Amino acid sequence: MSSSNAMYPMPLTHLQALVPPKLPLAIRAPAPRFQLLLARCSVEPMNTKDQVSAMVDELLQREENRPLLDDLDKASRRVDLAREALADIERQEAELLRAKDQILQLESRKSEIAEAQREIQKARAMMEEAQLSFSSNSYEDEGSKNEADKEQERRESLKAAAISTLVGTLASIPISLYQSTDFTQLGLHLTTAFISCALFGVTYRYTIRRDLDNIQLKTGTSAAFGFVKGLAALEAGGRPFELNLAGLLSLSTDGAICVSESVFLFLFSAIALDFCFKARLLSPFPIIKLRD
Numbered sequence: 001m002s003s004s005n006a007m008y009p010m011p012l013t014h015l016q017a018l019v020p021p022k023l024p025l026a027i028r029a030p031a032p033r034f035q036l037l038l039a040r041c042s043v044e045p046m047n048t049k050d051q052v053s054a055m056v057d058e059l060l061q062r063e064e065n066r067p068l069l070d071d072l073d074k075a076s077r078r079v080d081l082a083r084e085a086l087a088d089i090e091r092q093e094a095e096l097l098r099a100k101d102q103i104l105q106l107e108s109r110k111s112e113i114a115e116a117q118r119e120i121q122k123a124r125a126m127m128e129e130a131q132l133s134f135s136s137n138s139y140e141d142e143g144s145k146n147e148a149d150k151e152q153e154r155r156e157s158l159k160a161a162a163i164s165t166l167v168g169t170l171a172s173i174p175i176s177l178y179q180s181t182d183f184t185q186l187g188l189h190l191t192t193a194f195i196s197c198a199l200f201g202v203t204y205r206y207t208i209r210r211d212l213d214n215i216q217l218k219t220g221t222s223a224a225f226g227f228v229k230g231l232a233a234l235e236a237g238g239r240p241f242e243l244n245l246a247g248l249l250s251l252s253t254d255g256a257i258c259v260s261e262s263v264f265l266f267l268f269s270a271i272a273l274d275f276c277f278k279a280r281l282l283s284p285f286p287i288i289k290l291r292d
Contacts, residue, residue, distance in 0.1 A: 156283045157202045164201025167272035169194050175261050197269050200225050210284050222270045226263030233258045
């Protein structure tokens with residue numbers, strides 16, 4: 001018997017009898033809802049997720065849980081607002097840090113800016129001093145140049161007066177001889193022609209200037225001087241005027257003769273001056289533009 005027991009292993013029941021039984025754990029009885037959930041899960045193990053979702057939806061739809069849900073919703077909104085405020089604060093802090101960095105950079109460059117400003121002021125002072133020096137020198141040079149130009153203009157005007165006087169006086173000799181009855185009257189006519197032609201020469205040069213091909217301006221200047229001199233001579237004649245046709249014709253004839261003689265006189269002077277301008281014996285006004 002003993003040999004047979006040694007050949008065969010001990011049954012499992014005997015081994016279990018040798019092991020001391022485990023002490024039972026104190027387990028709290030589950031809640032009725034949890035027992036119902038466990039029962040449903042044990043019956044339908046494949047639909048556990050659906051059962052849990054259904055239970056959660058059922059719990060959420062109950063009236064006693066609505067205040068909790070509202071509080072949860074409000075708390076979540078407050079959390080979102082707090083997050084937004086925190087993000088705004090962080091953004092403002094980042095901008096403040098950047099502004100501080102820029103301020104520090106500007107303060108570090110403050111000495112460089114001050115040095116640059118001092119250099120700019122020195123350069124500006126040197127520039128103003130140079131401008132004043134240049135202006136004074138240029139003013140002196142321009143003043144001396146203007147004086148020289150004015151002196152030369154005066155000489156050219158005297159030359160124009162001399163040419164006009166010479167030609168006009170020579171042209172007036174036949175007319176003066178015809179109209180004079182004695183040497184006193186002849187001298188008076190020649191003196192009047194001399195002075196008139198001298199003034200005409202200066203005026204002609206300043207009137208024509210460099211427009212030497214303008215025939216209307218030339219003839220207009222000569223005619224204007226001729227009319228003024230002729231009418232002045234007619235008035236100085238002192239002839240009595242009778243208010244009738246014969247007296248009017250006589251006055252018109254005398255006036256036409258005096259004006260014609262004066263225009264003839266100044267036309268000769270104008271021709272002589274124009275010839276001298278084109279032959280470069282006389283410089284037109286102004287000389288400076290001719291030099292340029």
